[in-house]
Amino acid sequence: MKSFAKTVVSKLSEKQAAAELERLAHEISGHDKAYYQNDAPEISDAEYDQLRKRNNDIEKRFPSLVRPDSPNLRVGAAPVDKFEKVKHRRPMLSLDNAFDDEDIVEFCNRIRRFLNLSEDAAVVVTAEPKIDGLSASLRYEGGKFVQGATRGDGEIGEDITQNLRTIRDIPLVLKSPKVPDVVEVRGEVYMSHRDFERLNARQARDNQPVFANPRNAAAGSLRQLDARITAQRPLRFFAYAWGEMSEQPADTQMGTLKQFAKWGFSVNELTVQCKSVDEILSTYSLIESKRAELGYDIDGVVYKINNLEWQERLGFVSRSPRWAIAHKFPAEKAQTVLKDIEIQVGRTGTLTPVARLSPVTVGGVVVSNATLHNEDEIDRKDIRIGDTVVVQRAGDVIPQVVSVVLEKRKPKSKKYVFPDHCPVCGSKAVRSINPKTGVPDAARRCTGAMTCPAQSVERLKHFVSRNAFDIEGLGAKQIVRFHDEGIIGEPADIFTLEERNGMDFEPLQEREGWGETSVSNLFAAIDERRTISMERFVFALGIRHIGDTIASLLARTYGTFDNLYSSLLQARDENSPARSELVSIDGIGEVVALSMVEFFSEEHNTSAVDRLLKQVVVEAAELPQSDSPVAGKTVVFTGTLEKMTRSEAKAKAESLGAKVSGSVSSKTDYVVAGPGAGSKLKKAQELNVSVLTEDEWMTLTK
Numbered sequence: 196m197k198s199f200a201k202t203v204v205s206k207l208s209e210k211q212a213a214a215e216l217e218r219l220a221h222e223i224s225g226h227d228k229a230y231y232q233n234d235a236p237e238i239s240d241a242e243y244d245q246l247r248k249r250n251n252d253i254e255k256r257f258p259s260l261v262r263p264d265s266p267n268l269r270v271g272a273a274p275v276d277k278f279e280k281v282k283h284r285r286p287m288l289s290l291d292n293a294f295d296d297e298d299i300v301e302f303c304n305r306i307r308r309f310l311n312l313s314e315d316a317a318v319v320v321t322a323e324p325k326i327d328g329l330s331a332s333l334r335y336e337g338g339k340f341v342q343g344a345t346r347g348d349g350e351i352g353e354d355i356t357q358n359l360r361t362i363r364d365i366p367l368v369l370k371s372p373k374v375p376d377v378v379e380v381r382g383e384v385y386m387s388h389r390d391f392e393r394l395n396a397r398q399a400r401d402n403q404p405v406f407a408n409p410r411n412a413a414a415g416s417l418r419q420l421d422a423r424i425t426a427q428r429p430l431r432f433f434a435y436a437w438g439e440m441s442e443q444p445a446d447t448q449m450g451t452l453k454q455f456a457k458w459g460f461s462v463n464e465l466t467v468q469c470k471s472v473d474e475i476l477s478t479y480s481l482i483e484s485k486r487a488e489l490g491y492d493i494d495g496v497v498y499k500i501n502n503l504e505w506q507e508r509l510g511f512v513s514r515s516p517r518w519a520i521a522h523k524f525p526a527e528k529a530q531t532v533l534k535d536i537e538i539q540v541g542r543t544g545t546l547t548p549v550a551r552l553s554p555v556t557v558g559g560v561v562v563s564n565a566t567l568h569n570e571d572e573i574d575r576k577d578i579r580i581g582d583t584v585v586v587q588r589a590g591d592v593i594p595q596v597v598s599v600v601l602e603k604r605k606p607k608s609k610k611y612v613f614p615d616h617c618p619v620c621g622s623k624a625v626r627s628i629n630p631k632t633g634v635p636d637a638a639r640r641c642t643g644a645m646t647c648p649a650q651s652v653e654r655l656k657h658f659v660s661r662n663a664f665d666i667e668g669l670g671a672k673q674i675v676r677f678h679d680e681g682i683i684g685e686p687a688d689i690f691t692l693e694e695r696n697g698m699d700f701e702p703l704q705e706r707e708g709w710g711e712t713s714v715s716n717l718f719a720a721i722d723e724r725r726t727i728s729m730e731r732f733v734f735a736l737g738i739r740h741i742g743d744t745i746a747s748l749l750a751r752t753y754g755t756f757d758n759l760y761s762s763l764l765q766a767r768d769e770n771s772p773a774r775s776e777l778v779s780i781d782g783i784g785e786v787v788a789l790s791m792v793e794f795f796s797e798e799h800n801t802s803a804v805d806r807l808l809k810q811v812v813v814e815a816a817e818l819p820q821s822d823s824p825v826a827g828k829t830v831v832f833t834g835t836l837e838k839m840t841r842s843e844a845k846a847k848a849e850s851l852g853a854k855v856s857g858s859v860s861s862k863t864d865y866v867v868a869g870p871g872a873g874s875k876l877k878k879a880q881e882l883n884v885s886v887l888t889e890d891e892w893m894t895l896t897k
């Protein structure tokens with residue numbers, strides 16, 4: 196094609212201008228790549244600016260010719276008030292962690308067991324650095340970047356398209372030849388050490404706050420409501436995973452990453468394949484040895500099963516895939532003085548000791564608090580106030596006190612005595628004895644229950660937390676204030692805040708820090724949550740042992756909150772069918788069942804739930820893949836399965852919306868019986884439950 200690089204802008208014809216814009220887009224993006232990805236600029240900054248200026252001038256003269264991959268689309272759009280929510284079409288998962296070689300051996304064995312492979316079958320994985328940044332999902336339609344989102348809670352993230360557009364490592368248009376209609380590339384946004392230093396120097400010069408580490412700097416830069424600020428921050432991106440894909444470009448992890456690179460993404464160059472545990476461990480050592488010279492932060496190595504069909508079969512548990520694991524680098528350590536031990540009271544009354552430390556930098560972050568776990572831990576390590584202690588911090592986990600430096604202990608130090616009363620309400624704090632084992636619980640608990648303000652405020656904080664009601668503008672800080680002032684005492688009070696505003700208490704809009712707009716935004720955000728999914732609702736109740744995984748299992752099993760509620764009321768009777776149904780749910784043990792029943796046996800709990808139900812509507816649970824013939828059905832597997840392992844069968848059934856139970860009852864829809872089936876098969880026949888062979892089951896769930 197003829198070049199018009201020398202023609203002055205005012206003389207360009209429309210056709211020539213289009214050709215010039217195309218050339219400039221490619222040339223500028225090539226220079227961006229040289230600069231940002233390879234750290235090897237090929238032209239001077241002034242020459243680069245010339246290219247940018249020429250591009251701008253042409254775009255100004257021919258606005259209709261602005262390309263979807265125009266370099267200008269990286270300068271940042273106008274600020275927004277808040278980020279819109281984006282529902283991920285496929286959840287954004289996180290990773291399970293491995294800390295030592297044993298964990299890796301177990302990972303490979305678990306995969307062999309799950310897929311029923313022989314002990315010596317090769318398990319091929321990819322190994323790549325675990326980048327210490329923030330994950331993001333990028334959606335392309337027809338090859339064009341249309342939406343970018345943060346991970347959020349894994350289900351719903353925030354729309355940060357405009358911010359992501361400014362990152363030069365992220366292609367705005369995917370390079371052909373073959374690009375599927377829908378492509379969602381996921382990866383990590385991060386900042387290099389050099390860029391981080393430069394940014395902090397600039398911040399300091401401009402009297403702006405400096406960032407503690409590159410990860411915080413990347414996070415702070417990416418979540419700017421004004422994308423023009425993001426555009427000035429040197430962010431980068433590595434692609435390592437994907438979400439929805441209308442077509443899979445390869446049948447392996449490695450092949451897919453290679454395709455990503457061809458489409459124009461940066462894929463970490465240390466990514467390799469490993470065929471054995473030995474190869475995995477030597478790759479780990481190799482990457483660890485390069486850690487210091489990489490120029491960006493990594494905190495471990497991630498292994499992923501290379502075969503995508505296996506990935507599919509392995510599926511995921513809770514929020515992590517079974518087919519991947521993060522092998523973390525050892526935690527960083529430092530010494531400091533333990534100034535005090537503070538006791539915090541959690542939502543279920545647990546007294547948790549927290550170390551107040553002289554601030555110390557551990558792995559680039561200033562630490563002044565650390566967890567001491569519990570009473571026995573303090574006792575075992577003989578940790579005393581005034582001691583010099585070793586503190587460690589690994590990735591995003593809470594820092595911990597590892598040990599005491601005895602040589603530095605003061606001669607007059609005294610053994611720490613753990614309080615036996617709640618520091619907040621003064622009630623007795625006790626350690627209950629596990630009835631089965633006779634061993635005392637690790638935790639000492641305040642017996643004040645509803646009367647303990649610490650517990651009620653923690654319950655409320657939990658109620659509004661991210662995986663629960665997640666009310667915008669009503670976070671932990673506001674909850675504490677409203678609780679202390681007696682405005683919100685229990686969850687239902689949140690939903691009557693508006694009608695009580697200015698009646699029971701001074702109008703919010705007249706308080707310091709609140710204006711008309713923020714108050715009406717708060718009420719709108721509360722109203723938005725008057726309809727809530729069942730799993731969030733169950734999780735929000737803050738029942739001991741009921742995390743988000745169990746909450747969602749309960750939602751899928753019982754379908755509606757009414758159903759769960761009435762079953763739990765019946766389950767108070769130990770011999771009721773409702774009780775046996777509850778404990779027969781695969782994934783719910785005695786402890787969880789008992790905790791649920793106990794909660795619903797307390798009148799003050801049920802009345803608080805009833806008051807809340809007057810304010811909110813709990814949606815029926817969404818059953819996954821409701822078009823499957825087994826959706827909503829209860830299945831029991833018994834005998835030996837030959838085509839798949841028990842875990843695989845269970846995971847598959849659940850992914851199709853079936854409930855897997857461990858015992859046969861009149862509520863069972865199918866019993867899948869393999870060779871050697873005994874009492875369960877007999878019971879099924881007695882109760883007239885359909886019995887399927889493994890093959891029949893496979894056909895049904897195809």
Ligand code: IVH
Pocket residue numbers: 288289290291323324325326327328329330346383435436497516519521
């Ligand atoms: S894969 C389906 N690969 O680590 C698995 N994650 O602890 C999705 N991360 O949320 C993650 N480097 O933010 C994967 N090479 C890598 C990674 C990586 C960093 C982050 C990511 C994820 C977190 C999980």
